[in-house]
Amino acid sequence: SAVISQKPSRDICQRGTSLTIQCQVDSQVTMMFWYRQQPGQSLTLIATANQGSEATYESGFVIDKFPISRPNLTFSTLTVSNMSPEDSSIYLCSVGDRNSVTIYFGEGSWLTVV
Amino acid sequence: RKEVEQDPGPFNVPEGATVAFNCTYSNSASQSFFWYRQDCRKEPKLLMSVYSSGNEDGRFTAQLNRASQYISLLIRDSKLSDSATYLCVVNDANYGQNFVFGPGTRLSVLP
Numbered sequence: 001s002a003v004i005s006q007k008p009s010r011d012i013c014q015r016g017t018s019l020t021i022q023c024q025v026d027s028q029v030t031m032m033f034w035y036r037q038q039p040g041q042s043l044t045l046i047a048t049a050n051q052g053s054e055a056t057y058e059s060g061f062v063i064d065k066f067p068i069s070r071p072n073l074t075f076s077t078l079t080v081s082n083m084s085p086e087d088s089s090i091y092l093c094s095v096g097d098r099n100s101v102t103i104y105f106g107e108g109s110w111l112t113v114v
Numbered sequence: 115r116k117e118v119e120q121d122p123g124p125f126n127v128p129e130g131a132t133v134a135f136n137c138t139y140s141n142s143a144s145q146s147f148f149w150y151r152q153d154c155r156k157e158p159k160l161l162m163s164v165y166s167s168g169n170e171d172g173r174f175t176a177q178l179n180r181a182s183q184y185i186s187l188l189i190r191d192s193k194l195s196d197s198a199t200y201l202c203v204v205n206d207a208n209y210g211q212n213f214v215f216g217p218g219t220r221l222s223v224l225p
Contacts, residue, residue: 042201043158043215092157101146101205103213105157 002027004106006093012112013083020079021109023093028073030096033103034066037090046091049076083113117141118216120202125221131192135219137185137202147178149187150201152218158201161187192223 003026013019023032032049046066047055055068070076080087090110096103120137127133139147147164162169164176164185175188185202202216 042217045213090157102148102160102163104160108157110155 001104006106006109010110018081020077021091023076025074032076033094034078035092085113088113117214118204120216121219123219128224132190135187139183139204141206144204144206146205147185148203152199194223197223
């Protein structure tokens with residue numbers, strides 16, 4: 001499986017600020033995803049990061065709040081904008097190939113908003 | 115009804131015990147099925163895929179019943195290192211990927 005690196009691994013952020021999370025993969029991948037895992041909850045898909053075009057967002061998630069970039073097949077960023085305490089979560093980058101049947105996760109970015 | 119449901123747990127079992135987790139899914143058109151393991155404060159990691167014929171990997175056995183829309187995971191001879199949350203995951207997409215995660219079942223193996 002691909003090696004997926006995320007940074008920052010954790011951060012404590014002030015309410016109202018924005019934070020950008022980076023995801024770097026050691027090989028080209030077709031599909032990259034961003035998930036959120038709120039405390040005590042399972043994973044929820046935020047969006048699919050599309051290379052060269054706008055991300056595809058799931059219901060309940062919007063581009064203004066979670067802008068995503070995907071400039072190439074190995075890199076993506078997720079920004080959490082105008083943060084509130086409700087945004088305190090683990091944010092996970094994951095990758096999969098259109099021909100593969102599984103997805104793999106980065107180590108996650110643990111955000112606490114105070 | 116949630117798309118993927120699991121035993122709420124937690125399961126507290128002694129070392130060496132056999133433990134079984136159950137999972138049900140609502141979309142009869144679901145294509146592929148997995149168990150992931152998530153350790154505390156870590157990312158989920160693929161444990162095994164689940165096939166209709168059933169599959170085994172060492173102490174772990176996974177079963178799929180498409181008619182009942184039911185998935186199971188059996189762990190034999192539990193080890194302390196098996197303590198984790200086990201996530202049932204279903205891919206609903208006919209092409210590409212639409213992974214739906216269950217809420218997870220927490221397992222604690224006690225000495």
